[in-house]
Each structure stands twice: as C-alpha cells, then as structure tokens.
Amino acid sequence: MSAPAAIALPVEACDYRTQCEPVRARFERLKARDVALRVKGLGKVFRNAEGAETVALRGIDLVTHRREFLCVVGPSGCGKSTFVRILAGLETKSSGTVSVGGVPVSGPGADRGMVFQGYTLFPWLTVKRNVAFGLEENGESRHVAEREAAQWLALIGLERFADAYPHQLSGGMKQRVAIARALAMRPRILLMDEPFSALDTQSRARMQAYLIEIWRKIDITIVFITHDLDEAVTLADRILVLKAHPGEVEELIEVPVPRPRHPGQSLTPEFRATRARLDALIHPSEAEADGPADLGGLDMVTRMASVGDEVE
Ligand SMILES: Nc1ncnc2c1ncn2[C@@H]1O[C@H](COP(=O)(O)OP(=O)(O)OP(=O)(O)O)[C@@H](O)[C@H]1O
Numbered sequence: 138m139s140a141p142a143a144i145a146l147p148v149e150a151c152d153y154r155t156q157c158e159p160v161r162a163r164f165e166r167l168k169a170r171d172v173a174l175r176v177k178g179l180g181k182v183f184r185n186a187e188g189a190e191t192v193a194l195r196g197i198d199l200v201t202h203r204r205e206f207l208c209v210v211g212p213s214g215c216g217k218s219t220f221v222r223i224l225a226g227l228e229t230k231s232s233g234t235v236s237v238g239g240v241p242v243s244g245p246g247a248d249r250g251m252v253f254q255g256y257t258l259f260p261w262l263t264v265k266r267n268v269a270f271g272l273e274e275n276g277e278s279r280h281v282a283e284r285e286a287a288q289w290l291a292l293i294g295l296e297r298f299a300d301a302y303p304h305q306l307s308g309g310m311k312q313r314v315a316i317a318r319a320l321a322m323r324p325r326i327l328l329m330d331e332p333f334s335a336l337d338t339q340s341r342a343r344m345q346a347y348l349i350e351i352w353r354k355i356d357i358t359i360v361f362i363t364h365d366l367d368e369a370v371t372l373a374d375r376i377l378v379l380k381a382h383p384g385e386v387e388e389l390i391e392v393p394v395p396r397p398r399h400p401g402q403s404l405t406p407e408f409r410a411t412r413a414r415l416d417a418l419i420h421p422s423e424a425e426a427d428g429p430a431d432l433g434g435l436d437m438v439t440r441m442a443s444v445g446d447e448v449e
C-alpha cells in the first residue's frame with residue numbers, strides 16, 4: 138500500500154467526535170462530483186413456487202459519485218448480493234429505479250463490470266485470453282484485444298503471467314485477473330460481491346492494497362460488498378449499512394479515515410470509532426454483551442448522512 142501522505146493529518150485535528158474540516162471538505166468535494174449511480178425506492182420481493190414472499194430489499198435510496206469507493210455491509214441475508222445483482226442487471230427489481238450515468242439500468246451492460254466471490258475465470262483460456270475475451274466479444278480484433286489485455290495485466294502487475302492458465306495462479310492472482318477482465322471493458326462502475334472472502338488474511342490485505350492502487354489510477358466508481366468490517370473501513374469513502382428482513386438502509390457512514398490509507402491507521406481514533414459504530418449496528422447484541430459500550434458521540438464521529446436527504 139502507498140506510504141502515508143507527506144502531509145499527514147494530525148490525529149488531534151481529526152478528532153473522531155466531530156467531522157473535522159479536512160474530512161468535511163473531502164466529502165463536499167466527493168458530493169460535488171458527477172453522479173455515477175442513483176438508486177431510488179429500490180425494492181425486491183422473491184416469490185417461491187407456493188407464492189410465499191421474501192422481501193429482500195425495501196425502499197433503498199442511494200446516490201454515489203464518480204470515483205467514489207462505496208462499501209456495502211450488513212448481516213447475512215440482508216440483501217447485499219441481491220442489491221449488487223440488480224445494479225449489475227443480473228436480477229430484476231420489484232420496484233424503484235436504478236440509473237448509471239443518468240441511464241436507467243434494464244439489464245447487464247458494458248457500463249458495469251462485476252467481480253464475484255468465486256473464481257470465475259475460464260479455465261481453458263490463458264490469463265491474457267481471459268482478459269481479452271470480452272473485448273473480442275465486443276468486436277475488437279484479436280490483436281487489439283490482446284494488446285489492451287496486456288496493458289491491464291501490467292496495471293495489476295501480472296504481465297509475467299499472461300500465458301499462464303488460471304490453475305497455475307494463486308487465489309489472489311485469479312481475483313486480480315478477474316478485476317482486469319472486468320476493467321478491460323471500461324465500465325463506469327465496478328461491482329464486487331465479497332471478492333476477497335475466499336482468501337487468507339495476508340492475501341486479502343494485499344488485494345485490498347492492489348485494489349486501492351488500481352482505483353487511484355483509473356476513473357472508476359466501486360461498489361464493494363463485504364462481511365469484513367475492517368475491510369470496509371480500510372477501503373471505503375462511505376459505507377452503506379443494510380439491515381435484514383427486510384433489507385433496508387440502516388445508515389450511510391462517511392469514513393473519516395484520511396487517504397491514502399495504510400495499515401497503521403487501524404489503530405487511529407477515526408478508524409476505531411468507525412469500526413465500533415459498524416459493530417454496534419451489525420452485531421448489537423454482541424456490543425451489549427461486551428458491556429455498556431460508550432457510543433455517545435460516535436454518531437458524530439462517522440457523521441452518518443441520512444440517506445433520505447440525498448447526500449449530494
Ligand atoms: N433467488 C432467490 N429466490 C428466493 N429468495 C432469495 C433468492 N435470492 C435471495 N433470496 C433471499 O433474499 C434475501 C437476501 O439474500 P441475499 O443473498 O441478497 O443476501 P446477502 O446479504 O447477500 O447474504 P450473505 O451475506 O449471506 O451473502 C434472503 O432472505 C434470501 O434467502
């Protein structure tokens with residue numbers, strides 16, 4: 138991961154109890170950017186063969202901005218995968234609207250790339266051919282597609298493995314190729330559903346660093362689903378917290394941890410306060426079992442924006 142900024146913000150200047158000036162200014166700049174994704178009143182009801190209904194999502198409102206890194210967290214079954222699959226156009230919605238760059242989403246499209254939890258590379262194609270595949274499907278010549286694929290492989294640091302097959306790669310390397318394959322289609326938004334959850338802790342930390350580096354270099358908005366609350370605080374500009382049954386927005390947290398991020402920040406007051414807030418929202422009974430958590434002031438720490446009032 139990159140070294141800390143040359144001019145690091147002094148911790149006392151960023152007291153986690155208030156949204157200090159640099160943090161407030163950062164989010165004002167973020168919200169002044171173009172809207173990348175707009176979700177309004179999104180709902181999803183699944184019906185089984187007997188007609189029984191599961192309300193997976195209800196009344197989701199969200200606006201994300203160009204080059205924002207949004208993480209989505211919430212208890213198992215709260216609808217995270219359903220949400221991201223609807224954004225990808227892989228699942229139909231029951232109500233509401235979704236638009237990307239102002240264009241309504243009505244199915245899969247090149248403006249959205251997707252990376253899944255499982256390894257989804259074509260095992261019979263080399264790394265380079267995996268990345269070039271979508272470009273060729275889109276009508277590029279093999280020569281152009283492979284040249285572009287080589288550039289994406291350089292960006293993710295796997296050019297030496299261009300002619301390897303997926304089974305010759307580690308899990309982390311496979312996911313890097315999956316990211317390159319999605320980015321090669323030049324989407325506006327990269328949708329990621331728990332992409333690192335099959336990796337061991339060390340590989341996962343490395344992948345987080347890689348992803349941040351890639352995100353810094355290119356014009357991409359990322360919607361990243363995770364179960365890992367530290368991962369969410371490490372990566373996100375904002376964290377959308379969903380609650381279960383039905384899946385609704387619980388909070389939208391503006392992460393006060395400065396960028397560029399580095400592992401040492403996990404001990405800072407901003408990081409710990411954000412993490413504690415997430416714990417309190419997602420594991421409330423455990424937070425109580427740990428004793429009376431002093432969460433007074435934490436509301437201010439993370440300065441949750443009510444999603445209803447359109448954070449623009
Ligand atoms: N195809 C489906 N048919 C019926 N019900 C479904 C279907 N897909 C999801 N559900 C239900 O919708 C709800 C949300 O599921 P979803 O997989 O989106 O949750 P999740 O937050 O991604 O969970 P996890 O954290 O375990 O991955 C659950 O109650 C689930 O059982």
Ligand SMILES: [Mg+2]
Nearest residue numbers: 217218219330
């Ligand atoms: Mg899921």
